[in-house]
Structures are given as C-alpha cells and as structure tokens.
Amino acid sequence: MNDFDITIIGGGIVGLATAMYAQNKYPKKSIAVFEKESSLAKHQTGNNSGVIHAGIYYQPDSQKAKFCWPGSLLLRKFCDEHNIEYELCGKLIVASDESEINSLDNLFERGKNNGVNGLQLVDESKINEIEPYVRGVKGLWSPNTGIVDYIKLTEAYAKIFQSKDGQIYKNTKLLNILSGTTNLILETNKGDFSAKYLINCAGLHADRIAQMMKLDTDVRIVPFRGEYFTLTDDAKKMVNGLIYPVPDPDLPFLGVHFTKRINNEVEAGPNAVMAYSREGYKKFDINPSDLFESFTYLGFWKMVKNNWKTGLSEQYRSLNKFKFVQSLQKLIPEIKSKHLTNPGAGVRAQAIDKNGKLLQDFSIIHSSNSLHILSAPSPGATSSLKIAEHLMSELNI
Ligand SMILES: Cc1cc2nc3c(=O)[nH]c(=O)nc-3n(C[C@H](O)[C@H](O)[C@H](O)COP(=O)(O)OP(=O)(O)OC[C@H]3O[C@@H](n4cnc5c(N)ncnc54)[C@H](O)[C@@H]3O)c2cc1C
Known part of the structure; x- marks a missing residue:
C-alpha cells in the first residue's frame, strides 16, 4: 500500500495551491493529491467567472476580507513570474438610481477598510468614459480588479508541485476513510492508500469528506x-x-x-x-x-x-x-x-x-490528523495562494 505523509483531496485551485505550499514547507515529506476526474480544475475552478477580485465586498474581519486583496497581489506576482496572462481590466459597480447610492458609498468605505487600492467613486460622466453603454447615477471604479484563466493557473501550480516530486493521482476518487493505528487508511476506486495527514479541498463534496472522518460539522x-x-x-x-x-x-x-x-x-x-x-x-x-x-x-x-x-x-x-x-x-x-x-x-x-444560514465566509476546521476547507466560495480562486499560506501556518506535523 502506498503511504504518504500528507494527502490532499481535490485537484481544484485550492487543492493545488495547498499542495505547492505544503511542499515548500515540508520538502522532505511525501505529498499526494487525489482527484476523481481525469483532469484538474474540472468543477468550480474550471467553471468560474475568471475574475481576480480586489476584495471590496467582504465583511470586515472576515477571512474573505483578510485574504482577498493580499491574495490577488500574490496571484498577480505568480502570474508575472510564470508568464501567465492576466489583465487588470477594472470593474465598475453601478448604482442605477438614487436608492442605491447609500449602499454604493458603504461599499466604497468597506473596500478601503479592506485595504483595496485605487478605489474611486465616479459620477455619470466618468461612468460614460469608462463604460460608454452603461447607465447609472453613480459608480464605484476598481482599477485593480482583473481577469485570468484559473485552469491555467491550477495547471501551473500542479507543474511546480510535480517538479518537486509531488504526486498527482487523477481518476482517483476517495470513497471512505478508516483510522489505522498510526495512519489513516484511504479507500479509493484505485485501491487503498495510507496517509499520516489529510487535507480536504474537495469543493462541492467537502462536507462528505469531513463526514468520512466522522467530524460533526453541522455544515x-x-x-x-x-x-x-x-x-x-x-x-x-x-x-x-x-x-x-x-x-x-x-x-x-x-x-x-x-x-x-x-x-x-x-x-x-x-x-x-x-x-x-x-x-x-x-x-x-x-x-x-x-x-x-x-x-x-x-x-x-x-x-x-x-x-x-x-x-x-x-x-x-x-x-x-x-x-x-x-x-x-x-x-x-x-x-x-x-x-x-x-x-x-x-x-x-x-x-x-443547521439553522439554514448561508455561510458567507471561508470555513476551515481541524482534527488532530486532518484539515478541512469546508467552504471556499468566491473569491476562493483569487485567494487560493493566501488560503494555502494560511493553511500552512496552521499545520504542524
Ligand atoms: C459560477 C462560479 C463563479 C465563480 N467566480 C469566481 C471568480 O470570478 N473569482 C474567484 O476568485 N472565485 C470565483 N468562484 C469561486 C472559486 O471558483 C472557488 O472558490 C474555487 O474554485 C474553489 O476551489 P476548490 O479547489 O476548493 O474547489 P473545486 O475547484 O471544486 O475543486 C474540488 C475538486 O475536488 C475533487 N473531488 C471532490 N470529491 C472528491 C473525492 N471524493 N475524491 C477525489 N477528488 C474529489 C473534485 O472533482 C474537484 O476537482 C466562482 C465559483 C463559481 C461556482
């Protein structure tokens, strides 16, 4: 049975960013990623809007607010260093009538408090200059919002991980987890593996992986x-x-x-x-x-x-x-x-x-031998490197 020090479940952008950072932190440990599909980034990552969010909207003190702006800067630096095309095309948030101006002004304040650079409130004539076909009474212009291909980014993370002996097992679906005496036994459609530590980045199935570990998450x-x-x-x-x-x-x-x-x-x-x-x-x-x-x-x-x-x-x-x-x-x-x-x-x-509340923030939980990203909604792709950096600061194995 193959034995790994760390196994990451999920070959989306969060899984691969985590794999790359885990390898930097633990260069001597054996690390593997399991992905049930035949290619990476097949689900949320590969079907998202491709926006590099700047971090305007998020509740102060939330992890989204803390990770998005610095995450976008890390991501842009990574793209610069690895020749991945991105464009800072900018984003205009538009108040269509007077009733929306108050909320727009609040967004401006929130964005500034979240550390986002370059935000400007703009009037109708400036709206016209930026986006001539748009109609609105007031706008919030974010010149540091951009676009990128997140599948290419995930593949670039994967390439770096693999170049340093990281293993990616595609077509490998985690079916169940058993606790061995010292290790976890990971049952997959490709046979059993064992791991000392598991990181769950399974996106749409993250709650199921947490349940396989018998964690009572209520999510x-x-x-x-x-x-x-x-x-x-x-x-x-x-x-x-x-x-x-x-x-x-x-x-x-x-x-x-x-x-x-x-x-x-x-x-x-x-x-x-x-x-x-x-x-x-x-x-x-x-x-x-x-x-x-x-x-x-x-x-x-x-x-x-x-x-x-x-x-x-x-x-x-x-x-x-x-x-x-x-x-x-x-x-x-x-x-x-x-x-x-x-x-x-x-x-x-x-x-x-369990109270029917929609979780707005990222949600990360631990056990002694596992870490679970139960929720990584937008701007999860923008924040992927910052999420990985944060996970590594929590990990001590
Ligand atoms: C419509 C949409 C638009 C979005 N727009 C943006 C945007 O513009 N900008 C932005 O920053 N964010 C955006 N997001 C959010 C962003 O896409 C996600 O935060 C990010 O992709 C999450 O990545 P992930 O790796 O956690 O999940 P995923 O990309 O879903 O990857 C999880 C992987 O786990 C695998 N997996 C699941 N179960 C198992 C198992 N049992 N065994 C093995 N593998 C398994 C899956 O096959 C999948 O590949 C958007 C999301 C959506 C859906």
Missing part, C-alpha cells in the same frame, strides 16, 4: 447553479471590463453582471438557482442521492423558509429569458435578448448550517 453543501450567456460578437463592444450592480448585502451572490473573459468573450450572468445535483451543469440534471441529502437536512428547509422569495424570483429568471434580459438592461439598456447566446453554467458549493 452541508447545497449546490447552486450560476447560469450565464455569452454576448454575441456585435454586442461585445458594449463592455470594456467588468460591470456589476450594487449587490444585496444579505446574499452571498453578486447579482447578474457583465464579465469580460481573458479569451475576449463577454459573459452575462450568473443568476443563482438551486441545482438538483452537486455537479449538475444542465438545468434538469438530477442526482437523487444529492437531492435526498439536501431534503433530509433540516438546515436546508430552514434556508428555504428564510429565502423562498429570492429563490422563486431567481428560478423565474432562470426560466424566463425576458426577465434575465431586464436585469441586464438595468446596467446596459441597449442589451437585447438576441445578444445572448451559448448558455452555460457553473455550480457553486454553498455551505449552509
């Missing part, structure tokens, strides 16, 4: 699909960078927006609707056991009770393209249904607790 992952469209070539000229509405402060999602991608496409969306499968990228993908798990968790029903109005309106917008277009027209009035093509989706791992 479950509920999958939410974020659906988007791509703008047609003639509509792309209406967007220079990233254009967002003022978000609802009570929800972890940012509202439908326009996102320039590093491949020069522009996406419009995403909304946030409950998915019926943890890896359900199509509207009607259903996984009965995922659904059963959600429906038998009391926290799920409490979440439904607290958020049913927003949930219904997001579902309605998911089924009604006209409504989707209306939300986008709030930012760019000239956008029409004919400009939206190639629908796609990503699935977010939304952690909820």
Whole structure:
C-alpha cells in the first residue's frame, strides 16, 4: 500500500495551491493529491467567472476580507513570474438610481477598510468614459480588479508541485476513510492508500469528506447553479471590463453582471438557482442521492423558509429569458435578448448550517490528523495562494 505523509483531496485551485505550499514547507515529506476526474480544475475552478477580485465586498474581519486583496497581489506576482496572462481590466459597480447610492458609498468605505487600492467613486460622466453603454447615477471604479484563466493557473501550480516530486493521482476518487493505528487508511476506486495527514479541498463534496472522518460539522453543501450567456460578437463592444450592480448585502451572490473573459468573450450572468445535483451543469440534471441529502437536512428547509422569495424570483429568471434580459438592461439598456447566446453554467458549493444560514465566509476546521476547507466560495480562486499560506501556518506535523 502506498503511504504518504500528507494527502490532499481535490485537484481544484485550492487543492493545488495547498499542495505547492505544503511542499515548500515540508520538502522532505511525501505529498499526494487525489482527484476523481481525469483532469484538474474540472468543477468550480474550471467553471468560474475568471475574475481576480480586489476584495471590496467582504465583511470586515472576515477571512474573505483578510485574504482577498493580499491574495490577488500574490496571484498577480505568480502570474508575472510564470508568464501567465492576466489583465487588470477594472470593474465598475453601478448604482442605477438614487436608492442605491447609500449602499454604493458603504461599499466604497468597506473596500478601503479592506485595504483595496485605487478605489474611486465616479459620477455619470466618468461612468460614460469608462463604460460608454452603461447607465447609472453613480459608480464605484476598481482599477485593480482583473481577469485570468484559473485552469491555467491550477495547471501551473500542479507543474511546480510535480517538479518537486509531488504526486498527482487523477481518476482517483476517495470513497471512505478508516483510522489505522498510526495512519489513516484511504479507500479509493484505485485501491487503498495510507496517509499520516489529510487535507480536504474537495469543493462541492467537502462536507462528505469531513463526514468520512466522522467530524460533526453541522455544515452541508447545497449546490447552486450560476447560469450565464455569452454576448454575441456585435454586442461585445458594449463592455470594456467588468460591470456589476450594487449587490444585496444579505446574499452571498453578486447579482447578474457583465464579465469580460481573458479569451475576449463577454459573459452575462450568473443568476443563482438551486441545482438538483452537486455537479449538475444542465438545468434538469438530477442526482437523487444529492437531492435526498439536501431534503433530509433540516438546515436546508430552514434556508428555504428564510429565502423562498429570492429563490422563486431567481428560478423565474432562470426560466424566463425576458426577465434575465431586464436585469441586464438595468446596467446596459441597449442589451437585447438576441445578444445572448451559448448558455452555460457553473455550480457553486454553498455551505449552509443547521439553522439554514448561508455561510458567507471561508470555513476551515481541524482534527488532530486532518484539515478541512469546508467552504471556499468566491473569491476562493483569487485567494487560493493566501488560503494555502494560511493553511500552512496552521499545520504542524
Ligand atoms: C459560477 C462560479 C463563479 C465563480 N467566480 C469566481 C471568480 O470570478 N473569482 C474567484 O476568485 N472565485 C470565483 N468562484 C469561486 C472559486 O471558483 C472557488 O472558490 C474555487 O474554485 C474553489 O476551489 P476548490 O479547489 O476548493 O474547489 P473545486 O475547484 O471544486 O475543486 C474540488 C475538486 O475536488 C475533487 N473531488 C471532490 N470529491 C472528491 C473525492 N471524493 N475524491 C477525489 N477528488 C474529489 C473534485 O472533482 C474537484 O476537482 C466562482 C465559483 C463559481 C461556482
């Protein structure tokens, strides 16, 4: 049986950043990553919006606030050093009418307190200069928000890890964990392995890995699909960078927006609707056991009770393209249904607790021989190096 000092479950951006940092900290230890898919970054990392967030939105004192801005700087430095293309195209958050100005001003203060450099409140004429097709009464301009290809970044982390003897086992799904006398026995579809220490970076399945370790976490992952469209070539000229509405402060999602991608496409969306499968990228993908798990968790029903109005309106917008277009027209009035093509989706791992509360922050827990990233929502990709740095500061083996 192969024996490792540290085994990391999950070949997404957080898993690979962690693997790379673990190897720097423990160059003599044997370290492996298990990924159930045939390639890295297949799930959240490979289906995300590709934004290098600056860190404007996050509650002061949250880990998101602490990790995002420094994480974005670490990430940009890594890209510079390893020749990975990124672009600081900037982001404009737009107050569409007077009623949103107060929230926009609060965001400006919060962003500054979170250490984000370069933020500016802008008036209508400056909005026009930055994004000529956008209509709004006031804007918050973040010139240090950017875009990147997170699959390429994950692959770059992996290459460095492997070049220093790190092992990546693809097509290797962790099925169960048993406690041996000194080690953990990891049962996988490729046979048994043993490990002294386990780090759980399994994204949409992180709660299940924690349960395999018999940890009583009281947190479950509920999958939410974020659906988007791509703008047609003639509509792309209406967007220079990233254009967002003022978000609802009570929800972890940012509202439908326009996102320039590093491949020069522009996406419009995403909304946030409950998915019926943890890896359900199509509207009607259903996984009965995922659904059963959600429906038998009391926290799920409490979440439904607290958020049913927003949930219904997001579902309605998911089924009604006209409504989707209306939300986008709030930012760019000239956008029409004919400009939206190639629908796609990503699935977010939304952690909820037993009281139905949507966990907004990163959530990391420990046991004597394991560390679990139970929740790494956006800006998890931006913060990946900072999350890995933090995990290493907690790890003492
Ligand atoms: C729609 C969407 C848009 C987003 N936009 C942004 C953005 O613009 N900027 C940003 O910073 N963040 C964004 N995020 C958040 C970001 O993508 C995540 O924080 C980040 O990708 C989390 O990485 P991860 O490695 O934890 O998870 P994942 O990328 O999901 O990786 C987990 C991996 O674990 C593997 N795995 C699971 N179970 C097992 C098992 N039993 N055995 C072996 N392997 C297993 C999975 O196959 C998967 O590859 C977005 C997320 C979504 C969904």
